[in-house]
Amino acid sequence: MVDFESTNEYAKKLDKQDSLAKYREEFYIQEDGIYLDGNSLGLLSKRAEKSLLDLLDSWKKYGIDGWTSGDHPWFYLSEKLGEQMAPIVGANANEVIVSGSTTVNLHQLVSTFYKPENHKTKILADELNFPSDIYALKSQLKLKGYDPNEHLVEVRSDDGHTLNEADIIAAMTDDIALIVLPGVLYRSGQVLDMKRLTKEAHKRNILIGFDLCHSIGSITHELSAWDVDFAFWCNYKHLNGGPGGTGGLYVNQRHFGTEPGLAGWFSSRKDKQFDMNHELAAADDSGAYQIGTPNIFSMAPIIGALEMFNEVGMDNIREKSLKLTNYFMELIKAELDGFGLNIRNPIEDHKRGGHIYLEHPEAARICKALKADGVIPDFRTPNGIRLAPVALYNTYEDVWQAVQILKSIMKEEKYKKFENKRGVVA
Numbered sequence: 023m024v025d026f027e028s029t030n031e032y033a034k035k036l037d038k039q040d041s042l043a044k045y046r047e048e049f050y051i052q053e054d055g056i057y058l059d060g061n062s063l064g065l066l067s068k069r070a071e072k073s074l075l076d077l078l079d080s081w082k083k084y085g086i087d088g089w090t091s092g093d094h095p096w097f098y099l100s101e102k103l104g105e106q107m108a109p110i111v112g113a114n115a116n117e118v119i120v121s122g123s124t125t126v127n128l129h130q131l132v133s134t135f136y137k138p139e140n141h142k143t144k145i146l147a148d149e150l151n152f153p154s155d156i157y158a159l160k161s162q163l164k165l166k167g168y169d170p171n172e173h174l175v176e177v178r179s180d181d182g183h184t185l186n187e188a189d190i191i192a193a194m195t196d197d198i199a200l201i202v203l204p205g206v207l208y209r210s211g212q213v214l215d216m217k218r219l220t221k222e223a224h225k226r227n228i229l230i231g232f233d234l235c236h237s238i239g240s241i242t243h244e245l246s247a248w249d250v251d252f253a254f255w256c257n258y259k260h261l262n263g264g265p266g267g268t269g270g271l272y273v274n275q276r277h278f279g280t281e282p283g284l285a286g287w288f289s290s291r292k293d294k295q296f297d298m299n300h301e302l303a304a305a306d307d308s309g310a311y312q313i314g315t316p317n318i319f320s321m322a323p324i325i326g327a328l329e330m331f332n333e334v335g336m337d338n339i340r341e342k343s344l345k346l347t348n349y350f351m352e353l354i355k356a357e358l359d360g361f362g363l364n365i366r367n368p369i370e371d372h373k374r375g376g377h378i379y380l381e382h383p384e385a386a387r388i389c390k391a392l393k394a395d396g397v398i399p400d401f402r403t404p405n406g407i408r409l410a411p412v413a414l415y416n417t418y419e420d421v422w423q424a425v426q427i428l429k430s431i432m433k434e435e436k437y438k439k440f441e442n443k444r445g446v447v448a
């Protein structure tokens with residue numbers, strides 16, 4: 023930052039210059055806290071609340087006819103939200119569907135696209151991947167009769183925090199059939215070069231998909247232009263779609279017509295679904311990868327949440343997010359030197375996602391002390407503190423205050439009052 027100053031006035035000045043500042047009012051901000059956990063569970067916005075209440079009302083008003091009546095007929099909601107979500111991931115409208123959950127969608131996509139043949143039988147992932155993805159990949163391998171110990175290849179990390187794209191490319195050997203990687207790593211927040219990795223995978227005749235849980239709503243994507251084969255994500259983190267809210271998936275239009283590995287009646291063409299035939303006439307786009315009846319009330323808040331994202335635009339959101347995390351790192355350097363807190367997220371803009379990741383041996387209890395003093399962080403085992411200043415509702419002053427509070431916790435060793443052990447949900 024050119025004119026950086028470590029003062030409260032400077033934070034206020036940045037807030038005054040912020041063109042997205044007005045969106046904070048649209049959220050329910052906890053009065054006595056600084057919420058820096060939007061990368062785990064985004065806050066409720068008034069628009070998301072309204073769309074949830076609107077759909078409750080449509081149930082009240084229409085009963086069964088809610089499937090086809092009202093402003094948001096439930097029968098078409100997954101497709102409609104998919105269309106509206108497509109610009110956020112840089113896809114064509116019919117390549118995205120709002121359905122299922124991250125893990126369920128991963129099972130669906132691997133069931134559909136993992137087709138071991140001859141010597142090409144292995145799946146490539148990485149050792150820093152989110153456990154649920156690894157569990158799903160292992161169970162998919164077992165279902166096909168393969169031993170995960172031999173058939174799941176996990177690229178190693180040199181530093182325990184980040185991955186080297188060159189190492190991933192070197193692991194794309196002849197025996198790999200499918201690759202599943204994160205777009206942004208859940209701990210360090212590293213952005214992987216999805217364009218480069220896709221190009222390299224395709225050169226070797228390997229299909230590639232990405233887990234976008236930590237990248238959707240945080241960074242920009244060009245899934246179609248990069249020619250990514252498939253992707254999947256949740257909508258409850260940066261997209262503020264509500265706890266356990268419905269997830270999403272993307273399938274490149276090149277693959278339309280590929281039979282869904284896990285079929286159900288919602289995989290059907292809409293006009294054929296109620297013919298009740300035992301032969302599935304699958305939708306000819308990403309809709310084919312839905313399974314059963316959608317959870318309407320878990321999708322409803324996404325209507326309002328997405329409206330806001332499309333109004334603001336991902337470029338503007340990413341620009342502010344980078345400014346906030348840059349400012350955060352400047353303050354950490356200026357205010358927290360000597361306390362053993364190490365920044366482990368990538369420093370370069372193009373490699374940094376939407377959160378800061380600090381490492382400290384006492385991380386679990388530092389997080390407890392932060393919470394006690396009104397800052398909501400996220401502890402990640404073994405010793406990580408994730409702090410996400412969110413473009414739509416956090417201020418520069420939030421970041422300034424959070425750093426001051428962290429400084430007092432470190433200086434006065436307030437964390438020593440707590441046990442250095444994670445909670446059940448950490």
Ligand SMILES: Cc1ncc(COP(=O)(O)O)c(C=O)c1O
Pocket residue numbers: 123124125126152154155204208233235236256269
């Ligand atoms: C990166 C990543 N992948 C997968 C999951 C699992 O998501 P779900 O429980 O919605 O299936 C999560 C959940 O937080 C996640 O952060």
